[in-house]
């Protein structure tokens with residue numbers, strides 16, 4: 282057989298006596314087993330390693346180990362997106378005839394999964410305000426299997442009654458699943474607090490550079506992880522090695538980014554509150570936030586990296602605000618290393634009626650800020666300029 286470019290894969294990978302400082306990327310779809318006995322031993326769990334990438338690979342495991350460490354979890358699973366993690370939790374642990382209660386202000390696609398897709402599969406659902414434990418209790422049924430909440434809601438940053446929810450879930454034998462994306466394990470650790478499942482969109486603050494779409498889900502009980510992991514492999518919810526490698530690199534600076542972004546968010550909240558034309562600031566770290574006392578208790582006194590605010594005026598004022606400060610990237614995400622702005626009325630909450638948005642307090646002048654790690658003086662100047670432009674346009 283003559284040599285072709287493709288046959289190069291028969292050559293041995295060059296080894297080094299010293300190991301690499303950074304982790305390599307291992308994109309190989311398949312691993313070459315030494316014999317049928319060896320493959321059998323792998324699938325029986327008698328040897329460590331990999332066979333086929335959808336079933337697991339080194340970059341996913343390296344990232345999962347870091348995420349497990351910061352969440353205080355064991356055996357967590359990395360998924361191809363945050364929504365894949367939500368899906369693995371709900372579909373891996375519930376069956377037709379079960380009932381799931383979701384927080385009323387969940388991430389938009391989670392609302393849609395619970396509101397439209399699960400009922401189609403015979404899983405009934407309901408919603409309740411997780412800051413109101415009586416409302417959550419009233420939503421429970423004998424067949425309720427899971428409560429799914431976010432600790433801090435989007436975009437008004439209300440803080441869920443996590444003490445009440447863990448107590449209620451325990452008393453009623455219901456699984457408590459917590460999407461910890463906004464809070465991050467630096468702000469709150471659901472498993473240590475008594476929740477059964479923790480979920481992340483790793484896409485956001487954990488990976489931190491808006492270049493990898495990934496999720497993570499871990500259970501307090503290894504049997505839960507096995508059920509979620511098995512479903513993730515079957516449905517192909519598992520991640521790409523390259524994304525895992527990017528996220529692992531991003532996570533190396535997570536603590537530094539989180540501290541700086543949190544400090545910037547707190548400073549911006551106070552700065553915005555002092556600007557003419559700002560009607561209201563929403564930041565759990567401020568004493569004027571309705572859940573401030575709970576945030577101090579649950580979130581270790583930190584208000585987090587997200588701030589929302591409302592300016593006077595309608596869509597014209599909102600457009601002027603965004604255009605006046607191009608360095609504040611207007612992008613429908615959060616957790617980037619740079620500061621991003623989102624406008625719920627035209628994006629995450631566009632599907633709601635104007636009345637429903639008004640009931641949440643989310644009008645045309647409402648913006649959510651995901652603070653980045655920039656120099657705070659420049660950020661304050663940019664927000665002053667943006668709010669002044671909105672004021673001008675509001676007339």
Ligand SMILES: *Cc1c(COP(=O)(O)O)cnc(C)c1O
Pocket residue numbers: 362363364365388431460462463481482483484485494495496
């Ligand atoms: C972004 C987000 C998700 C979905 O994550 P993807 O990685 O975009 O799939 C889920 N929950 C929350 C709270 C989020 O912010």
